[in-house]
Amino acid sequence: MRGERQPRRWDHSSILSWLREENEERLVELWEVADTKRQKCVGNEIHLRGLIEISNSCRRSCLYCGIRAPRTDLPRYRMSASEILACVDEAHSRGYGTVVLQSGEDPGITADWLAGLIQSIKRKTPLAVTLSLGERSYEELARWREAGADRYLLRFETSDQSLYAAIHPGPQGAPSHPEDRLAILAQLRELGYEVGSGVLIGIPGQSYASLANDVLLFHELDLDMVGVGPYIAHPDTPLGQGLGAVPRIDDQVPGTELMTHKVLALTRLACPEANIPATTALATVGADRGQLLGLGRGANVVMPCLTPQQYHGHYEIYPGKAEATSGEEWHHSLLAHLHTMGRPPGRGQGPRSHTAQPVS
Ligand code: 5AD
Numbered sequence: 001m002r003g004e005r006q007p008r009r010w011d012h013s014s015i016l017s018w019l020r021e022e023n024e025e026r027l028v029e030l031w032e033v034a035d036t037k038r039q040k041c042v043g044n045e046i047h048l049r050g051l052i053e054i055s056n057s058c059r060r061s062c063l064y065c066g067i068r069a070p071r072t073d074l075p076r077y078r079m080s081a082s083e084i085l086a087c088v089d090e091a092h093s094r095g096y097g098t099v100v101l102q103s104g105e106d107p108g109i110t111a112d113w114l115a116g117l118i119q120s121i122k123r124k125t126p127l128a129v130t131l132s133l134g135e136r137s138y139e140e141l142a143r144w145r146e147a148g149a150d151r152y153l154l155r156f157e158t159s160d161q162s163l164y165a166a167i168h169p170g171p172q173g174a175p176s177h178p179e180d181r182l183a184i185l186a187q188l189r190e191l192g193y194e195v196g197s198g199v200l201i202g203i204p205g206q207s208y209a210s211l212a213n214d215v216l217l218f219h220e221l222d223l224d225m226v227g228v229g230p231y232i233a234h235p236d237t238p239l240g241q242g243l244g245a246v247p248r249i250d251d252q253v254p255g256t257e258l259m260t261h262k263v264l265a266l267t268r269l270a271c272p273e274a275n276i277p278a279t280t281a282l283a284t285v286g287a288d289r290g291q292l293l294g295l296g297r298g299a300n301v302v303m304p305c306l307t308p309q310q311y312h313g314h315y316e317i318y319p320g321k322a323e324a325t326s327g328e329e330w331h332h333s334l335l336a337h338l339h340t341m342g343r344p345p346g347r348g349q350g351p352r353s354h355t356a357q358p359v360s
Pocket of ligand 1: 064065066155157199200229230231232233234281317318
């Protein structure tokens with residue numbers, strides 16, 4: 001009986017039964033299998049990626065997101081190149097190996113401007129550059145890759161077609177499909193980026209069965225990076241106000257710390273060599289403890305936030321995010337925790353994934 005519960009049989013029903021598992025003793029098996037796999041496949045180091053939220057302008061209207069375009073009450077900002085480079089210096093001096101430039105889907109971030117910035121970062125530092133800027137054109141992605149960008153993150157959010165269409169309207173309310181983002185992930189792969197994706201856990205309308213499909217899709221896509229985090233309701237969004245045409249379902253997934261840990265562990269089994277962060281959203285629902293536990297349940301990356309204080313409140317994709325993983329003090333306490341856990345901070349960019357191709 002016990003043997004059957006081992007997630008060696010890798011199929012939808014075994015993932016589903018782990019997602020539904022509530023027995024703490026049996027869950028310990030899942031944590032142990034995931035932690036052993038993590039140690040064997042990516043080692044003990046925790047890679048630190050400095051997150052810089054370069055703009056909160058966004059042309060999209062995702063029903064769950066606090067920086068969605070229709071929020072007219074939210075002050076918008078776009079950091080200047082010199083402000084961003086100051087954050088990059090901070091990442092370098094703290095010993096991080098990567099900077100992640102993240103923003104809303106902001107057309108004001110032009111191909112040329114960002115290419116110049118990536119080149120400056122590459123000239124000044126040995127850091128890897130990860131981009132997380134939403135759905136951008138093939139030409140833009142190609143230009144940034146040529147300029148030296150190494151990795152790109154674009155979550156597909158959910159593989160459930162009708163749920164995706166309900167929470168993620170296309171431009172001017174046009175219908176949208178998870179395939180739109182999957183096509184971009186394929187382009188990123190073709191361009192030689194290391195490719196990252198992921199999902200929200202506990203979005204209203206998300207069933208256990210669809211979350212199990214998401215984990216299977218991580219495996220199918222052979223992702224280099226996978227970010228998963230709990231959905232956190234934002235009161236100034238339609239989903240946060242209980243609006244939106246999301247399907248009402250009986251087996252709604254909860255957006256809890258425990259559910260996030262289960263998905264982290266299953267993700268490690270789905271993509272053994274991937275870089276998997278214990279995300280800021282996990283730190284927001286589970287505090288530092290939830291995030292550190294995640295590092296023992298499959299995760300091997302933390303993304304400390306380097307966005308200047310004055311912009312914190314404005315990059316509020318969900319409430320409570322602002323201070324979760326930022327500041328010098330938090331950085332030092334993270335290093336102390338990692339030391340206690342016997343998980344040294346990684347040096348340099350971290351291992352290059354098995355599938356990504358260098359630029360020719
Ligand atoms: N709760 C949790 N995560 C969110 N994101 C956007 N809105 C929320 C929310 N309300 C996540 C999305 C996006 C990432 C940058 O932030 O998954 O891909």
